Amino acid sequence: MRLAFMGSPDFAVPALRALHGAGHEIAAVYCQPPRPAGRGHRETPCPVHRVALELGLPVRTPARLRREAAEHAAFAALGLDAAVVAAYGLILPRPMLDAPRRGCLNIHASLLPRWRGAAPIQAAILAGDAETGVTIMRMEEGLDTGPMLLKAAVPIGPRSTTPELHDALAALGARLILEALETDPPATPQPAEGATYAPKLGKEDGRLDWRQDAAALDRRVRALNPWPGTFFDHAGERIRVLEAEPVPGAGRPGEVLDGAATIACGGGALRLLRLQRPGRAPLPAAAFLRGFPLPPGTLLAPCPSTP
Structure with a gap:
């Protein structure tokens, strides 16, 4: 043909x-x-x-x-x-x-x-x-x-x-x-x-809003990597989240719950498994945290309009 x-x-x-x-x-x-x-x-x-x-x-x-x-x-x-x-x-x-x-x-x-x-x-x-x-x-x-x-x-x-x-x-x-x-x-x-x-995706679609429940955020990480990528902003840097999983947990949305990068969400918690700083290589969470600590009690901003 x-x-x-x-x-x-x-x-x-x-x-x-x-x-x-x-x-x-x-x-x-x-x-x-x-x-x-x-x-x-x-x-x-x-x-x-x-x-x-x-x-x-x-x-x-x-x-x-x-x-x-x-x-x-x-x-x-x-x-x-x-x-x-x-x-x-x-x-x-x-x-x-x-x-x-x-x-x-x-x-x-x-x-x-x-x-x-x-x-x-x-x-x-x-x-x-x-x-x-x-x-x-x-x-x-x-x-x-x-x-x-x-x-x-x-x-x-x-x-x-x-x-x-x-x-x-x-x-x-x-x-x-x-x-x-x-x-x-x-x-x-x-x-x-x-x-x-299913509209065309833009970079801001990858922003993680910790006020959402952990299952929805987990789907966002699985859906939007590699493009446009999922991320949160902290300490003046945009941190890419390449892999995560929902786990039990409770706290203020965006609160770091433990030393294993578990973040409280609007419902449940999200454990961050692989992350990347700008200009750096992707790392497992444990290695990432040695160079970019997220101590328990740290509060990550849910979205740009929230301090």
Whole structure:
């Protein structure tokens, strides 16, 4: 089948490799343009771009697509059977959605209509969902509203993290897109009820508010690492919390309860297991505390507006 592949981050790489390995003709790979990265701010291609070059596939990196008639025409001229889209990063306008014979098929990392939007994996963990999954959807102009072709679920365990689910869902998406292209299953409209949205995350989403209960804060740590990362501010430094667990405990929200970095929350307590100071390496809590003590009785501010 003659395809275009449209994706940018690591999540999309297994699908690109699977499509290439299955013998599909990939006429073009679309991804985000190279961005400055690292200390030298050198222009760096995204993961899909690097893999496409490794596989010898032609790459296109338009900065925008909306109102770009030349891009629309070039896409239509590819003569595609279908386009496969996985975390591409640009919204496809109607002329591009309509160009492939079988449309544009999206690999979305949730069980639609739950968690439409930019951060479905993180949202599922934050909400305490028991499962998530992948939906193969035929794209339309709405945000993740198109009809569904295939679905498969993955359980979310009590200690599941975003990186673990990311890798499992990326592999599942690669398998499902091959099945969808081979079998051409009938499309099922998404139900109107049950739709939820997972907005794009920002750095402040990672701030730990000790007034929340420990279970919610534990989910935040598991959901938001490595990006945007969870943190609290203390003694003029922003301390990243890379790993934690909820434990029994009571005290004022933000109070350090013992010498093992156990922090009282709005309900229960959160034991900090791995932390990182700015510009330093991540450390287990015991080693971290030797260089940055948090004596019992110390009160960490719940949020910026609280002294």
